[in-house]
Amino acid sequence: AQKITQTQPGMFVQEKEAVTLDCTYDTSDQSYGLFWYKQPSSGEMIFLIYQGSYDEQNATEGRYSLNFQKARKSANLVISASQLGDSAMYFCAMIYNQGGKLIFGQGTELSVKP
């Protein structure tokens, strides 16, 4: 069965510093995709970054990068130069096979300190 694990319930980071949010996954499928979503207090899930299982390079989207280590089954999110607006819940998720449903981790609450 597919599973996503986020072991950090909460993280603190100083403004302008970088932070890494951990995510490990479990699947027996060869073809899958990994996502990170941000959920601010307003409730909306905002897409941040995507990594495909066959992608050889780590994905980057602006200040977000995904440290993909396939052998370790990890897909950590790195946020560079943290901003106060980055304070939110962050969810790692996996999609597999023919697409469709996402499986989410339990989330990490990130707090950025001024």
Next chain:
Amino acid sequence: DTGVSQNPRHKITKRGQNVTFRCDPISEHNRLYWYRQTLGQGPEFLTYFQNEAQLEKSRLLSDRFSAERPKGSFSTLEIQRTEQGDSAMYLCASSLATGAPNEKLFFGSGTQLSVL
């Protein structure tokens, strides 16, 4: 570019009452999903549609829950005889089906249901 719209944003109801939520997806998207999120947890899949066809339902979706997407556009999620355990955020998402694992889901802001 209009995103996914959900109404209402908040719903308070008494136990035993029926409630209905609406989701309007991004117009060109053919897939629509419903998720449920309780406090401190990630969203859990409930059901999804491709066009008007309901392709999959989670075991979480009891007989009291029904979802429709009659014309392949907006969708409604109805909960009959609500229970306190139904209190949660109900999230809708839409996507353009690609058949590949890079299918990006775009979420609405959710409907927060409180059952008293």
